[in-house]
Structures are given as structure tokens and as C-alpha cells.
Amino acid sequence: MKNFIQRIIIGICLVFPLKGLNASESEHKAIEDKEFNANEFIFDHIADSHEFHIATLPNDHHITVPLPVILYSKKSGLNIFLSSKLAHGHEYKGFELKDDGEYKGKIIEHTEDEELYVPLDFSITKNVFSMLLTAVLILWLFISLGNTYRKTGISEPRGIQGFIEPLILFVRDDIALMTIGKEKYEKFMPYLLTSFFFIWISNMIGIIPFFPFGANVTGNIAVTMVLAMFTFVITQVSAGKDYWKHIVAMPGVPFWLAPIMIPLEIIGLISKPFALMIRLFANITAGHIIILSIISLIFIFKSIFVAPASIAFVLFMDVIEMLVAVLQAYVFTLLSALFIGLAVKEEH
Amino acid sequence: MDLLTPGIGLIFWSTLIFIFLLIVLRKYAWKPILNAVKSREERIKGALESAEEVREEMARLKTDNELIIKEAKEERNQLLQEGREIKEKIIDVAKGQANDEAKKIIEAARVKIESEKEYAISEVRKQVAILSVEIAEKILKQKLADKRDQKQLIENYLKEIKLN
Numbered sequence: 001m002k003n004f005i006q007r008i009i010i011g012i013c014l015v016f017p018l019k020g021l022n023a024s025e026s027e028h029k030a031i032e033d034k035e036f037n038a039n040e041f042i043f044d045h046i047a048d049s050h051e052f053h054i055a056t057l058p059n060d061h062h063i064t065v066p067l068p069v070i071l072y073s074k075k076s077g078l079n080i081f082l083s084s085k086l087a088h089g090h091e092y093k094g095f096e097l098k099d100d101g102e103y104k105g106k107i108i109e110h111t112e113d114e115e116l117y118v119p120l121d122f123s124i125t126k127n128v129f130s131m132l133l134t135a136v137l138i139l140w141l142f143i144s145l146g147n148t149y150r151k152t153g154i155s156e157p158r159g160i161q162g163f164i165e166p167l168i169l170f171v172r173d174d175i176a177l178m179t180i181g182k183e184k185y186e187k188f189m190p191y192l193l194t195s196f197f198f199i200w201i202s203n204m205i206g207i208i209p210f211f212p213f214g215a216n217v218t219g220n221i222a223v224t225m226v227l228a229m230f231t232f233v234i235t236q237v238s239a240g241k242d243y244w245k246h247i248v249a250m251p252g253v254p255f256w257l258a259p260i261m262i263p264l265e266i267i268g269l270i271s272k273p274f275a276l277m278i279r280l281f282a283n284i285t286a287g288h289i290i291i292l293s294i295i296s297l298i299f300i301f302k303s304i305f306v307a308p309a310s311i312a313f314v315l316f317m318d319v320i321e322m323l324v325a326v327l328q329a330y331v332f333t334l335l336s337a338l339f340i341g342l343a344v345k346e347e348h
Numbered sequence: 349m350d351l352l353t354p355g356i357g358l359i360f361w362s363t364l365i366f367i368f369l370l371i372v373l374r375k376y377a378w379k380p381i382l383n384a385v386k387s388r389e390e391r392i393k394g395a396l397e398s399a400e401e402v403r404e405e406m407a408r409l410k411t412d413n414e415l416i417i418k419e420a421k422e423e424r425n426q427l428l429q430e431g432r433e434i435k436e437k438i439i440d441v442a443k444g445q446a447n448d449e450a451k452k453i454i455e456a457a458r459v460k461i462e463s464e465k466e467y468a469i470s471e472v473r474k475q476v477a478i479l480s481v482e483i484a485e486k487i488l489k490q491k492l493a494d495k496r497d498q499k500q501l502i503e504n505y506l507k508e509i510k511l512n
Contacts, residue, residue: 222354
């Protein structure tokens with residue numbers, strides 16, 4: 001969360017010019033010692049991390065929130081401990097968190113025979129923590145909403161209902177009903193709604209630059225891969241006869257074309273979730289990179305006078321990112337529904 | 349590149365979290381929300397439909413009423429027409445009867461007058477006859493006072509008879 005402290009500093013600079021100048025001077029000194037590396041700074045932010053980094057103080061002291069590390073290796077079995085044990089390159093039970101090099105950001109295990117071994121890492125990382133937070137938020141919001149509906153029944157929507165209900169209706173009417181159709185859409189509504197709100201709220205939480213928010217969850221390829229896999233699996237499981245017929249033996253195509261057609265169809269099959277995965281990942285990561293780059297400009301130019309322009313641009317980008325957050329959730333849900341709709345469609 | 353390599357831990361956790369979310373939300377959030385929204389929509393639809401039905405019913409009743417009023421008016425007119433006709437007929441009949449009666453009365457009066465007249469005439473004749481006889485008697489008495497006159501008269505009569 002380097003950009004957090006930087007934004008705070010910039011904010012102070014704008015409100016208290018003299019004091020701020022001093023503060024930023026000292027910050028500059030701290031960074032100058034290591035020579036500010038925008039590339040490292042940006043990729044540190046968008047990558048996952050074993051701890052929640054809040055700020056780096058001028059005396060190079062880090063304020064971090066440690067997160068649980070859960071490791072499984074064949075040699076030492078299951079190991080659970082806090083990430084603070086591995087801070088500053090400390091070794092704990094033979095485990096070491098690499099700061100640079102080939103295994104940068106990964107935990108490796110030292111063994112007696114001096115071999116490096118990478119254990120399976122099931123740690124509650126920054127992203128997992130953020131996902132859990134999102135899950136709690138979503139559960140709290142929608143279960144209480146569900147209870148309200150259960151209690152008030154069919155009376156007119158009140159309060160938060162009035163905000164959420166149009167979105168639910170939007171997912172139902174403009175996504176599910178349009179692409180899947182009246183007969184079969186109901187079965188897929190829970191998945192579409194869950195993915196829509198999960199992606200949207202994750203995106204929104206990713207934009208907020210304060211602890212405990214700001215993790216780049218939906219800009220992580222593992223998360224988008226899992227989401228795309230869900231769409232893929234649901235599509236294949238619910239696919240009808242016609243769908244498989246189109247893949248194995250496309251009607252109206254001569255049989256001798258099958259050796260070409262079948263691999264093509266299979267590529268099409270895989271490329272759909274692949275596109276879903278890349279689109280979400282790239283869009284959200286790109287947004288984070290742009291915002292961080294504009295922030296970095298201040299430190300690259302080492303000038304306080306760049307700050308107002310940077311802030312204005314960051315503000316502008318934040319607003320655009322809020323739009324992108326809901327847009328990408330919509331696109332993901334719409335395409336998922338489209339793929340499902342294509343799979344369940346029956347020709348007459 | 350590290351950015352494009354999905355880590356096993358994140359795959360595991362995100363799968364777990366997402367499945368958990370899916371199951372819990374489906375049961376406790378999406379089902380009640382979607383059901384409530386659906387039943388509300390159905391109720392609104394039903395209400396609109398029944399309103400439409402009522403409207404149609406009203407329109408039908410209105411046309412019915414108009415029809416009834418029209419029929420009633422026609423019937424009234426017809427009744428009035430009939431009454432008028434009956435009145436005229438009655439008047440006609442009465443007139444005819446009155447005429448006939450009057451004619452009869454007049455006829456009877458005429459007959460009576462005729463018979464009275466005849467009676468009166470005959471009465472007058474009788475009187476005249478009596479009077480003339482009396483007058484003749486008086487004249488004869490006067491005239492036949494003289495013997496010569498009597499003789500002459502008898503001769504006149506006799507002459508007349510001879511002539512016959």
C-alpha cells in the first residue's frame with residue numbers, strides 16, 4: 001500500500017504546503033537512497049503478497065499487517081505461522097520468503113541437502129484476505145437483503161433494496177433472460193448473480209486505497225481463472241445434445257472435414273473461458289497500473305509541482321475505474337450467460 | 349512472468365470462497381429475493397389484468413345500460429303512439445255513434461213531426477168540414493127561407509143530375 005501513504009503525503013502537501021514540502025523531502029531522501037523504481041513499485045502493488053503492507057516510514061520502517069502463512073511440503077508436512085516470522089528475510093523453520101531473484105515473493109524451504117524446495121503455498125495472502133473480506137461483505141449484504149424480502153414479502157422495495165433490486169433485475173432481464181431464454185434461465189441465476197456481485201464488489205474494493213482494501217483481487221490471473229473455470233464447467237455440464245452434436249459432427253458439414261472441424265471446435269471451446277479470464281485480469285490490472293504510474297510520476301520527476309496534475313489524473317482514473325468495475329462485472333456475467341445460453345439452446 | 353502464473357494457493361482459496369458464496373447466497377439470498385420479486389411481478393400483472401377486466405366489464409355494462417335506455421325509450425314512444433291511436437279511434441267511434449244517434453233522433457223527430465202534422469191537418473180538415481157544414485147550414489137556412497129560392501135550387505140540382 002505504498003500509494004496510500006503517498007496519497008496522504010500529497011494530500012498534506014496540498015493542505016499544508018510548508019510542512020508538506022518538508023515531509024516529502026524526507027520521503028524523497030528515504031527513496032533516493034534506494035533510487036525510486038517505478039516498475040518495482042507498481043508490480044509490488046499489483047502482485048499478491050504474504051503481508052498487508054500499509055506504509056513505509058521515512059526511517060525505512062515498514063508498517064505491515066501480518067497474515068497467516070499456510071505451507072504444505074512433503075518433507076515437513078503442514079506448517080502454519082504468521083508472516084511476520086519471515087519479515088526482513090528472516091528464516092523460520094527452514095522457510096524463507098525470497099525478496100528478489102527467481103523466487104521473488106515466494107516462500108522456499110531450505111533442506112539439509114542444501115536444495116531449494118518450493119512448498120505448496122496455501123497462505124492467506126493479501127488477495128485471499130481481501131476475498132474473504134469481500135465474501136463477508138457480500139454475505140452480510142445479501143443475506144440481510146434476503147431476510148428483508150422474506151419478511152416484507154412482496155411489498156415495495158425500501159432502502160438498500162431500491163439500490164440492489166434494479167441490479168438483480170438487470171442481471172435477470174437483460175443478461176439471463178436475453179441470452180439463456182425464458183425456459184432455462186432460472187437454474188443459472190444464482191451463478192450469474194453471484195459472479196456479477198462478487199466481481200463488482202471485488203473491483204470496487206480494489207479501487208479503495210486504504211487498508212484493509214486495495215488488493216488487486218480480480219486483477220490476479222488465478223482468481224479470474226477460477227471464475228472462468230466455473231463458467232466453463234457450468235457450460236459443459238448443462239450443455240444439451242445439440243451443443244455436443246455441433247462439436248463432434250457439425251450438421252451440414254461433410255464428414256471428411258471432421259479432422260479439421262473437431263480441433264477447431266475444441267479450440268473454440270477452450271478459448272471462450274480463456275478470453276473471460278484474460279479480459280477481466282487485463283482490464284483490472286491495467287487500471288491499477290495506470291493509477292500507480294500516474295502516482296509514480298511525482299517521484300520520478302521528484303517535484304511537488306507534478307502532484308496536482310497527478311492527483312487530478314488519478315481522480316479521473318479512479319472514476320473511470322469505478323465504471324470499469326461494474327462494466328467488467330457486467331461483461332463477465334453477460335458472456336458467461338451467453339456461453340451457457342449457446343450450450344443449452346435446442347434447435348427445433 | 350510471475351503476473352501470468354496462477355498460484356495454487358489463490359486458486360484453492362478462490363474456488364473455496366466462490367463455491368461457499370454460491371451455495372450460501374443461493375439458499376439465503378437469491379432464492380428469497382427472486383421469489384419475492386417474481387411473486388410481486390405476478391401480483392402486479394394479475395392486478396393489471398383484473399383492472400383491465402373490470403374496465404371491460406364497465407364498458408360492457410355501460411353499453412348494456414345504453415341499450416336498455418334506448419329500448420325503454422322506444423317502448424315509451426311506442427306506447428305513446430299506441431295511446432294516441434287508441435284515443436283517436438275512440439274519438440272516431442264516439443263521433444260516429446253520436447252522429448248515428450243524432451240522425452236517429454232527428455229521424456224520429458221528423459217522423460213524429462210528420463205524423464203530428466198529418467194529424468193536425470186531418471184535425472183541421474175535420475174542423476173545416478164541420479165549420480163548412482155549419483156555415484152551409486146557416487147559409488142554406490138563410491137562403492131557403494124563401495120558397496122560390498128553394499124551388500130554384502132543387503131545379504138546379506135536378507139539372508145537374510140530368511146532365512150526369
